[in-house]
Amino acid sequence: MPEQQLSILSLVIGASVPVQLVMLILLIASIVSWLMIGQRWWYLRQMNGGFRAFEANFWSGVDLNDLFRDGSLRISDNETVDGVENVFRSGFREFNRLTKNEDTDPDAVMEGTERAMRVALSREEEKLNTHLPFLASVASVSPYIGLFGTVWGIMQSFRGLATMQQATLAVVAPGISEALIATAMGLFAAIPAVLAYNRFSADADALYSRYDTFSDEFTSILHHRVHSG
Amino acid sequence: MRISQDLKKLGIYSLAGLFSLALHGFVIFLLLVGWTGKNTEPKPKRPNFVQATLVQMAPQAKAENKQAADNKAKAAAQKAAAQKKAEKQRNEKARKQRVAEQKKAERKKAEQKKAREEKIRRDKALKKKQAEEKARKAAAQREKEEQEKRAKEAKREKELERQARAQALASALDSEDEFLADEQNEQVSQGYQSYIQQRIIANWNRPLSARRGMEAILSIQLVPTGQVVGVSVVKSSGNDAFDLSVQQAVKKVGRFEKLQELSRQSPVIFEQNFRQFRLVFRPEDLRL
Numbered sequence: 001m002p003e004q005q006l007s008i009l010s011l012v013i014g015a016s017v018p019v020q021l022v023m024l025i026l027l028i029a030s031i032v033s034w035l036m037i038g039q040r041w042w043y044l045r046q047m048n049g050g051f052r053a054f055e056a057n058f059w060s061g062v063d064l065n066d067l068f069r070d071g072s073l074r075i076s077d078n079e080t081v082d083g084v085e086n087v088f089r090s091g092f093r094e095f096n097r098l099t100k101n102e103d104t105d106p107d108a109v110m111e112g113t114e115r116a117m118r119v120a121l122s123r124e125e126e127k128l129n130t131h132l133p134f135l136a137s138v139a140s141v142s143p144y145i146g147l148f149g150t151v152w153g154i155m156q157s158f159r160g161l162a163t164m165q166q167a168t169l170a171v172v173a174p175g176i177s178e179a180l181i182a183t184a185m186g187l188f189a190a191i192p193a194v195l196a197y198n199r200f201s202a203d204a205d206a207l208y209s210r211y212d213t214f215s216d217e218f219t220s221i222l223h224h225r226v227h228s229g
Numbered sequence: 230m231r232i233s234q235d236l237k238k239l240g241i242y243s244l245a246g247l248f249s250l251a252l253h254g255f256v257i258f259l260l261l262v263g264w265t266g267k268n269t270e271p272k273p274k275r276p277n278f279v280q281a282t283l284v285q286m287a288p289q290a291k292a293e294n295k296q297a298a299d300n301k302a303k304a305a306a307q308k309a310a311a312q313k314k315a316e317k318q319r320n321e322k323a324r325k326q327r328v329a330e331q332k333k334a335e336r337k338k339a340e341q342k343k344a345r346e347e348k349i350r351r352d353k354a355l356k357k358k359q360a361e362e363k364a365r366k367a368a369a370q371r372e373k374e375e376q377e378k379r380a381k382e383a384k385r386e387k388e389l390e391r392q393a394r395a396q397a398l399a400s401a402l403d404s405e406d407e408f409l410a411d412e413q414n415e416q417v418s419q420g421y422q423s424y425i426q427q428r429i430i431a432n433w434n435r436p437l438s439a440r441r442g443m444e445a446i447l448s449i450q451l452v453p454t455g456q457v458v459g460v461s462v463v464k465s466s467g468n469d470a471f472d473l474s475v476q477q478a479v480k481k482v483g484r485f486e487k488l489q490e491l492s493r494q495s496p497v498i499f500e501q502n503f504r505q506f507r508l509v510f511r512p513e514d515l516r517l
Contacts, residue, residue, distance in 0.1 A: 008260050031249050038245030080234050168431045170481070188256075 011178040016156050022149030022182050026142055030189035033138040036131040037196040044203050047083045047128065051210060054085050058214075068092050083124060084211050088218060091117035095222050106226040113222055117215045124211055128204035132197060139193035146186020153179025301403070312392065319385060327378065334371060341367065417495075418502040424487055425449075430512055433478035436470040443468060444511040445475050451503050453496070455488035463507060475510050 012023060058067065071081050071089055081089065094116035098109040157175020164171050345360040445466040450459035460479040462472045492499035 027253070031246075031253055034249030034252055035242065035246045038248045039242055042241055042245065078234075080237065165435070166431070166433075170432055 008181065011174065011181060014174070015153065015178045015181070019149045019153045019156075019179060019182055022145055022152070023185055026146055026149075026182070026185040026189050029138050029142050029145075030185070030192075033135055033189060033193045033196070036135055037192065037200075040131055040135075040196065040200045044128070044200060044207070047207055048203075050083045050085070051207065051214075054083070054088070055214065058088070064092060082127075083207075084214055086124060087117055087120040087211055087215050090120040091215065091218055091222070099226070109226055110219070110223055114219055117219065121208075121211055121215055125204075125208050128207055129201070132201050132204065135193045135197040135200070139190050139197050142189040142193070143183070143186045146183040146189075149182025149186075150179040153182065305400070308396070312396075316389065323382065323385070330374065330378075334374075338367070414495075414498050414501070417491075418498055421488060421491055421503065422506075422508070425485055425508065426510070428482045428485060429475070429478045429508075429510065432481040433512070434474055435512075436468075436474045438468055438470050439474070439512075440468075442511075443471050444509060445472050447475060447479065447508045447510055448505065449479060449508055450505045451485065451488060453489065453492035453499060455485040455492070457483060457485070 012020070015023065068089060071085055075081055091113050095109065095113045098104050098112050154176055157172050157179065160175065161167055161172050341363065345356075345363070348356040348360060443466040445462055446464035448459075448461050448463045449457060452458055457479055460476055462476060465472050488499065488503055491503070
């Protein structure tokens with residue numbers, strides 16, 4: 001009988017209030033986590049592309065002053081300067097500021113430059129890792145929330161069963177079915193979040209280590225300049 | 230500068246949010262639509278199956294029955310014909326005997342008459358009495374002979390009757406076998422009927438107005454898969470809610486799985502008892 005088949009919608013609507021609340025929480029968590037996933041995916045892709053372009057530009061033998069000026073121009077054109085270029089710019093700015101004084105000790109110059117780059121690097125790392133904790137908590141918590149909804153729903157349906165005269169499977173089945181939807185939703189929210197968290201944290205780590213390597217290389221270039229100049 | 234960057238960020242976030250919402254909407258849509266789609270899929274298959282079994286099953290059963298019946302009828306007819314022949318032969322023999330005896334008697338009569346006439350001529354008055362006595366004796370003899378004949382005929386008739394009785398007994402035995410088989414079928418079908426009743430009661434939501442002793446007679450139509458194709462109330466219990474709840478219970482059962490096995494194992498029983506049948510729904514174990 002197709003009209004008596006329990007549709008998912010009717011099950012959700014007929015669920016008890018706590019189970020509905022759990023479902024709502026899970027739905028919101030899923031929507032937000034997918035929002036984060038989209039944003040992270042887009043951001044990490046951009047950072048990756050930006051790093052490659054910048055690195056290619058950097059090692060193409062361009063003058064570092066030109067590179068710095070180019071970035072400044074873009075900032076004044078309301079464009080964002082992100083990722084590894086920030087590391088370069090803060091390091092280079094500090095280096096230039098310190099080397100304006102002829103008397104400054106080369107080691108002190110290098111120390112100041114490195115500090116400035118470390119600060120920029122940690123800022124970039126923070127940017128790379130935004131929203132990842134949220135994804136991690138959705139991944140770990142939403143199955144439990146779903147399970148709570150399921151346990152609550154099954155509890156209710158068994159309590160209802162206790163007062164029934166004829167205890168049949170047909171009496172409990174709808175309750176259990178609607179309760180299980182909560183677990184399904186929890187898993188639905190958790191699985192993409194787990195995958196995305198793992199993927200994005202690995203990507204962010206890889207990108208950060210490449211930034212780190214770049215900053216080391218840049219430091220060594222500046223070091224040459226200080227000691228030769 | 231700051232504002233434009235924020236705007237760009239906002240744009241990315243709203244894009245991602247749109248993507249997320251669209252994805253969820255799509256998933257929910259799939260769940261709602263795909264679910265019912267799956268359920269309606271096997272539906273068109275059922276009628277095919279039903280039709281196939283229907284067409285094959287009914288003529289087979291009938292043909293078998295017919296063949297068996299024909300064989301029996303033929304055998305019975307042959308037997309009857311043989312018996313009739315034997316009877317005819319016997320009757321003819323008896324008739325011939327009778328005719329021969331009558332002829333003999335007539336000859337004797339003629340001789341006696343001649344003797345009597347001679348005696349009459351010799352001694353008219355005295356010997357008339359003797360002749361009359363003889364005639365009486367002859368008549369007595371004839372009567373005796375006739376009685377004997379009658380006795381023989383009676384015996385023959387009795388034998389015939391006995392044979393007929395034996396035959397009747399044999400046919401009665403045959404029919405008793407059939408009756409026994411029918412009874413067995415009935416037992417099987419009763420088992421299934423109680424199964425059906427149980428399933429209906431299991432799916433029955435008792436209306437508040439139901440009282441002990443209420444009884445509704447339903448007419449249920451099944452197909453060989455055990456699927457209910459029709460249910461109607463033949464005799465109402467007098468309580469509309471009760472009737473409706475029982476009908477809904479039958480619809481809720483939807484399919485009597487065990488009847489599919491039955492229709493596979495013995496389609497004849499299914500066809501006879503469960504293609505369309507009446508069910509007396511009388512829940513007695515109510516705590517009312």
